[in-house]
Amino acid sequence: MRLLLLSLLLTTSAHALQSTEVKAGGQLYAVVTVQPGQDALRLSWKGLDGQPYGTVAALKSALAKQGKTLLFATNSGIYAPGLRPLGLHVQRGETLVPLNRARSGGNFALLPNGVFWVRGKQAGVSESRAYERLNLAPDFASQSGPLLVQGGRIHPSFTAGSSSLKLRSGVGVCAGGAVKFAVSEGAVNFYDFAKFFRDALGCPDALYLDGSISTFYTPERGDSQLIAYAGIWAVVK
Template identity: 45%
Template sequence: MTKRQTTSLPFRRMLRVAVAAAAGLLGLHAVAPAHADGPCRSAHFEDMGYVVCSFDPAEAQLRLFWRDESGRPYRTFSALAGALDRQGTKLTFAMNAGMFLPDFTPLGLHVEEGRELRPVEAAAAPADVHPVPNFYKKPNGVFYIDGGSAGVLTTERFLSLRPKADYATQSGPMLVVNGRLHPAFIEGSRDRTRRTGVGVSASGSVHFAISDSPVNFYDFARLFRDRLGCRNALFLDGGRGTGLYSPELGRNDWSWHGGFGPIVGAVEQR
């Protein structure tokens, strides 16, 4: 990753602050609902487009999914939606929920209905793997749901606190840790791709985001911290591993990996 050379960083910071202040006065950074009755809406932050889907975990039924009743990975949002429909429920939102192995097994921790189906991956990246995969860029972290609340913690903090978790997924790197961007992120980096992530704001709301176009880690992390008010946020995946299911937006994305591993979704009773 390299820094842009065309404009000095101090000047760019001042320019960004000035633009942000003006945009705030004009309402240019407003996150406008695409449909009033759905959780997902289009958002713009510093000339980048995103879809942001927000939930109150005390009201929404947020869950994690991996395998169907036969033990096979769902892989697609359509397969998951169909299975839930046969159970008398409706999938209203879904997004890829973390990285996975070639057989669609979650790379790290995966908990469903309080059952740990995959353990925490606390090891460092294999020494012979270069560059270091995103999952292993410490600190990585865990997104978890416990009844009517949710949180994002670094993996180390999660292992230390061992919070009760009905659902949990591990990924990495962390985007925001206690209000600070991940120390490895570089402003102006040209390492850009489509990205997904999740954060929890001070109010306890859960925010999922997917970029409309390639974005670097630095700018993506700032979306969560500076626009969505998340003191802690976690990267879920990037590039071909990203996807969104949103009926009100007409989205039912497909992964070019042949499917997704872990999936996070919101469910409603029919």
């Protein structure tokens, strides 16, 4: 897979956060690299009023009132009616939604699925049953599915050349512990998206987050989506 780094958008001495555009296999992707322990990566769902933030704009506004700046945001995964995360949602060490063990029902239940978690300076993508056995007690975690790559192996249900083409977003934990969020700028199938994480980004473990409604926010990129979400992964200054 050919890899072309197009632009470096954001890097500061205080934050390791990097935002780039990467072209691989003829497709363009937006990629944000986060260093756990250096960047304040957090997961949000509800505000002080108990209601879901819903949009990136609402989260950004709430943070601004606290004197904080939103550096990056993306929706955390598939959600249920009422803007409730469909799977596990852990926020500041508290489990707000338990692990979902469903074996049927769309992409989320295309097993194996998994959990993206952050604990201190560490982050990981773990298969859901393996995550449960690890008893990690993370600071933040969200469950989604399917797993794109597990231990360097692409999900067995994915097919090269599949005609199921959609905008897709995901997250991977890569060599050295860096976290890479990616969203395709155009329609791509699951196989190519998984291959992008494994071969272009060097992430042996990666998790699908969501499809066509996904968004990426950085100050330079902005946020053109007004669609409401449940959980939102964010990096805050």
